[in-house]
Amino acid sequence: MKIKTLIGTSLVALSMALGAAGCAGTGGQQAAAKSQAQSAKAAEFDRIYKEAVAARKKAASVGFEWRDIGKFLKKAKAAAKKGDYDKAIKLAKKAKAQGELGYQQYLSQRNAGPHNYGL
Amino acid sequence: MKSKTLILAAAAGLAAGAPLLAQAGPKEDLKAFREYYMKRFPGVPLDEFANGVYAIDAGMRAEWEQMEEFPPYELGLDIGKAEFYKKFKNGKSLADCFPDAEKGIKQNYPYWDPKRKEVITLELAINECRKANGEKPYKWKKGKLAAVSAYIGYLSRGKRINVVVPEDDPDALAWYERGKRFFYAKRGQLNFSCADCHVANPGRRIRANLLSPALGQVTHFPAYRKKWEAKGSGALAGFGTIQRRYTGCNKQVRAKPFKAQSVEYRSLEYFHTYMSNGLPINAPGVRM
Numbered sequence: 001m002k003i004k005t006l007i008g009t010s011l012v013a014l015s016m017a018l019g020a021a022g023c024a025g026t027g028g029q030q031a032a033a034k035s036q037a038q039s040a041k042a043a044e045f046d047r048i049y050k051e052a053v054a055a056r057k058k059a060a061s062v063g064f065e066w067r068d069i070g071k072f073l074k075k076a077k078a079a080a081k082k083g084d085y086d087k088a089i090k091l092a093k094k095a096k097a098q099g100e101l102g103y104q105q106y107l108s109q110r111n112a113g114p115h116n117y118g119l
Numbered sequence: 120m121k122s123k124t125l126i127l128a129a130a131a132g133l134a135a136g137a138p139l140l141a142q143a144g145p146k147e148d149l150k151a152f153r154e155y156y157m158k159r160f161p162g163v164p165l166d167e168f169a170n171g172v173y174a175i176d177a178g179m180r181a182e183w184e185q186m187e188e189f190p191p192y193e194l195g196l197d198i199g200k201a202e203f204y205k206k207f208k209n210g211k212s213l214a215d216c217f218p219d220a221e222k223g224i225k226q227n228y229p230y231w232d233p234k235r236k237e238v239i240t241l242e243l244a245i246n247e248c249r250k251a252n253g254e255k256p257y258k259w260k261k262g263k264l265a266a267v268s269a270y271i272g273y274l275s276r277g278k279r280i281n282v283v284v285p286e287d288d289p290d291a292l293a294w295y296e297r298g299k300r301f302f303y304a305k306r307g308q309l310n311f312s313c314a315d316c317h318v319a320n321p322g323r324r325i326r327a328n329l330l331s332p333a334l335g336q337v338t339h340f341p342a343y344r345k346k347w348e349a350k351g352s353g354a355l356a357g358f359g360t361i362q363r364r365y366t367g368c369n370k371q372v373r374a375k376p377f378k379a380q381s382v383e384y385r386s387l388e389y390f391h392t393y394m395s396n397g398l399p400i401n402a403p404g405v406r407m
Binding site: 063 | 148151155299300303304305306307308310314318319373374375377383
């Protein structure tokens with residue numbers, strides 16, 4: 001009986017130890033994967049942010065910057081600082097698109113004049 | 120051969136015609152601009168356009184006439200007057216820089232300075248006078264600067280705007296053209312130009328506001344706006360220069376505004392004021 005109990009206890013301990021080791025392995029992998037994903041998002045944010053800044057500069061150079069681009073970039077940077085890259089990327093994309101649209105607007109309006117209004 | 124000549128002639132005509140369209144001179148622009156409004160608002164005499172929306176809406180006009188019985192800008196004008204005559208540390212004053220102010224000078228601003236090759240607005244001249252006399256310039260667009268400018272405008276009431284664009288000076292014309300392009304170019308996220316509201320749609324409402332005709336807008340600036348009054352405090356809260364208004368309009372269409380007295384806003388003011396040549400100054404005007 002004593003031997004049986006001993007064997008039983010050993011088996012339970014072994015299975016618990018193995019289980020714990022298995023859990024630790026999965027958690028570590030998950031953490032590593034998460035950190036990798038964050039790094040990828042951070043890199044994506046950096047790229048889009050730079051493109052957005054460039055698009056804003058281009059629109060500003062011809063006097064067609066839109067009102068809220070600066071605000072979007074500021075908010076994007078703050079979100080990235082907090083690690084919320086989804087929000088940061090979304091805002092940077094918005095800023096980039098507005099910069100590009102501002103420049104397109106300049107191209108379409110550079111010859112604007114009274115003739116557009118029947119004058 | 121004949122048809123080839125014809126095509127060439129037509130192409131040359133088109134090439135010549137296109138720039139002509141874009142390069143109508145200031146006088147032609149003014150004539151077309153005025154005729155447009157006279158046709159759009161038949162029965163409104165030319166001078167009445169100096170009263171902005173009150174020239175085209177009877178209800179608002181009645182309200183404005185009541186406000187003018189006890190003008191909300193009077194206290195601010197007194198402050199502007201005191202500032203105008205206040206002695207600088209060197210014993211001089213703004214009055215020394217503008218010796219003809221009491222006879223009326225606002226009608227000649229903005230003007231083209233051929234030596235500096237730039238447009239000088241009244242507000243720029245006021246602050247340059249202060250700097251030249253060792254004083255700190257006023258803050259742009261509102262406050263004391265707008266009050267002094269409004270006082271000079273008040274002294275100029277009845278004088279007819281007489282902005283000169285020397286057509287033999289390509290630099291002056293370039294400033295004028297720049298202002299004209301600004302006025303007609305759509306900008307901002309809402310894709311609106313000055314002309315969209317004030318040429319194509321005066322007399323119509325944008326939300327709760329009635330859009331004023333561009334003809335005559337500059338006559339009553341610096342203006343005293345109830346909106347500005349509500350946002351600030353004190354007797355000067357309601358005052359603002361025309362460039363304060365440009366800033367507000369640009370923000371409303373979600374375009375990034377330019378700095379006060381930037382080349383963009385000075386050229387816009389040059390064109391915008393020239394388009395009201397011949398109309399009487401009636402600054403400061405009360406507006407909503």
